[in-house]
Amino acid sequence: MRQLTPAQRATIYQTWPAKPIPLSALAANKILFGGACLLRGWSFVYAGGTTAIVDIIDGQDANGTEVGRYQLGSGIGATQWIGTPGVLLSIGLFFASTQFPFTGAFWVTALDDLELDRMHEYHEAAKGQAPYGKGN
Amino acid sequence: MGLAYDTVLTDVHNAATSAIGLTAATTTNAVGDSLTVRSFERPAWARLLAATLQGSGTRRLRITSPRMHDNVTGLNWQTSESPSQFLLPSEIGQDLYSVDNLSVQMDAAASSDTISALHVYYKDLSGIDAQLRSWNDIKPHILGEKIVEVDVTSSATIGAWTDTALTTTDNQLKADFKYAVLGFETSAALGVMGVKGPATGNLRACIPGASNTFPLSEYFVRMSEREGIPMIPVFKANDRANTYVSVAANAASVAANVFMILGWLDI
Numbered sequence: 001m002r003q004l005t006p007a008q009r010a011t012i013y014q015t016w017p018a019k020p021i022p023l024s025a026l027a028a029n030k031i032l033f034g035g036a037c038l039l040r041g042w043s044f045v046y047a048g049g050t051t052a053i054v055d056i057i058d059g060q061d062a063n064g065t066e067v068g069r070y071q072l073g074s075g076i077g078a079t080q081w082i083g084t085p086g087v088l089l090s091i092g093l094f095f096a097s098t099q100f101p102f103t104g105a106f107w108v109t110a111l112d113d114l115e116l117d118r119m120h121e122y123h124e125a126a127k128g129q130a131p132y133g134k135g136n
Numbered sequence: 137m138g139l140a141y142d143t144v145l146t147d148v149h150n151a152a153t154s155a156i157g158l159t160a161a162t163t164t165n166a167v168g169d170s171l172t173v174r175s176f177e178r179p180a181w182a183r184l185l186a187a188t189l190q191g192s193g194t195r196r197l198r199i200t201s202p203r204m205h206d207n208v209t210g211l212n213w214q215t216s217e218s219p220s221q222f223l224l225p226s227e228i229g230q231d232l233y234s235v236d237n238l239s240v241q242m243d244a245a246a247s248s249d250t251i252s253a254l255h256v257y258y259k260d261l262s263g264i265d266a267q268l269r270s271w272n273d274i275k276p277h278i279l280g281e282k283i284v285e286v287d288v289t290s291s292a293t294i295g296a297w298t299d300t301a302l303t304t305t306d307n308q309l310k311a312d313f314k315y316a317v318l319g320f321e322t323s324a325a326l327g328v329m330g331v332k333g334p335a336t337g338n339l340r341a342c343i344p345g346a347s348n349t350f351p352l353s354e355y356f357v358r359m360s361e362r363e364g365i366p367m368i369p370v371f372k373a374n375d376r377a378n379t380y381v382s383v384a385a386n387a388a389s390v391a392a393n394v395f396m397i398l399g400w401l402d403i
Contacts (some may be wrong), residue, residue: 005291021202022324025159033202034172034237060237094238112178112233 004120012119013038013085021029026095026102031060033093036111038086039067044104046076054078058089063094077104079122139266140258141367142300143330143342145384147251147295150244158196158243165382166297171238175390179372180260183229185363187211188344190219190327190386191242191250197222198241199254203233210239218386219327221233221344226362232256249294251386253328253342257365262265264337268366271357274316278399282308286394290385292328297340299332299380302396307374310399316399317369319355322390326385331381331396335371340382353397370401 004012017038021032039056046052052072058065066088086109091107104118109115150156167173176182189197195218200210211230213222224230232238244250258264288300302309309315317331320343328353330342345357350358360367370380381394 019202022207024208028162031172031237035233035235092235108202122170 003115008120009116012116013109015084016109018086018109018121020105020107021093022105023095023102027100029062029094029096031092031128032106033108033110034060035092037093038083038109038111039089039093040084040086040107040109041081042104042106042121043079044102046072046074046099047101047103049074050099052097052116055096057096059091059092059094061094064094066090112131138258138259138261138264139268139366140174140264140337140339141266141268141341141369142164142256142258142339143328144171144254144256145242145251145295145297145328146171146242146254147249148242148244149249149294150247152350153246155246156244158198158224158241161242161244162283163240163242164295166295173232173236173238174261176234176258176261177221180258182232182234182258183257184232184254185224185229185257185359186255187213187222188219188253188255188328189213189215189222189242189250190345191215192218192245192248192386195250196213196243197252200229200239200241201236203236204230219271219325219345227364229257229363244332248385249329250360251295251384253384257363257367259399260362264339266337266339266341267370269316269368269370270360270366271368274368274370274399274401274403277401278316279402280397280400280402284309284396284398286381286396288381288383288392288394290383290388290390290392292388294386294388295384297382298386300383301380302333302376302381307376309376310400311373314370314372314401314403317371317396317403318352318399319351319395321353321395322392324390326383326392329381329383329394331369331371331379332382333371334375335369335379339368342382345385
């Protein structure tokens with residue numbers, strides 16, 4: 001595993017696209033992404049009847065750190081693009097709500113070393129340079 | 137090197153008088169098991185080697201994660217018999233990510249349970265140092281074979297493990313000697329069966345209760361050779377009091393005589 005410099009990591013965080021994490025008709029509180037990541041945004045719709053209170057949490061359960069909260073009526077959605085670098089989630093992305101179901105997706109970028117290594121390789125290749133450690 | 141081989145058990149309970157679909161069912165993990173991949177550090181790796189499924193009729197299993205190919209349909213199987221084991225490609229399996237949260241979905245027939253077991257291997261898991269060996273390492277050290285009978289009854293709560301002491305039915309293992317667990321046989325269909333004890337880091341190293349892949353009696357040998365990694369648990373007879381046969385089934389209180397196929401070692 002190559003050692004990326006802080007500058008290289010910062011570049012990756014600023015430029016690497018987010019990955020969609022679909023809710024897939026979510027019917028209960030759920031860990032959407034396990035592990036540290038950057039939260040870049042979301043777009044979801046509430047399809048239930050009663051007003052729902054949604055909590056977006058940095059954690060593996062509802063006892064984590066509150067990141068954001070919505071109060072949504074039936075058929076109402078929420079879309080937010082945070083952009084780069086995004087919100088740092090140190091534990092994971094946990095979705096909690098008083099009512100269900102939800103459809104839509106969150107957009108995250110993983111932060112583990114393997115993912116960063118892969119991003120760096122792609123990033124260097126996209127710039128027309130040989131990836132670090134290969135042919136250099 | 138902190139090798140580890142773990143088995144994660146999940147259950148879908150359908151109390152309704154009609155079948156329940158794949159995405160509608162609620163899965164429950166066995167007590168102590170988690171679908172969150174255990175934490176490990178690179179360059180160590182973790183792999184899903186196989187999945188076992190047991191249910192009434194032809195059942196489906198789906199495993200997804202945002203870190204896999206896709207988070208919508210992911211890995212999909214459907215049984216042709218029960219229990220069924222689904223092997224992932226040899227020597228590569230499905231890579232898993234540290235603390236990633238896996239999602240397991242199963243369907244179930246009317247008024248029945250479906251259970252699944254994920255067989256996960258860790259190359260270096262902090263705090264665990266399972267005594268796993270390769271076939272070539274132990275083959276020249278086998279003095280003979282011993283088959284230990286352990287009469288078990290699966291849990292009255294479907295989807296829960298039952299751990300039965302190794303010495304429950306037969307207690308003839310020779311003190312100070314080591315034994316390699318080559319495989320198992322069973323007199324009745326179980327979902328999964330395996331060994332748990334100090335030699336496995338107190339994780340459950342389990343095999344399917346029946347297999348459409350290769351003989352259960354040498355399951356760990358075949359898997360070790362197939363994957364190219366040490367997978368044969370080796371325990372010391374002196375640990376017999378803390379070594380257990382772990383079983384689970386998709387029906388309550390299944391009585392079975394489980395036979396541990398052991399290689400008696402001179403190491």
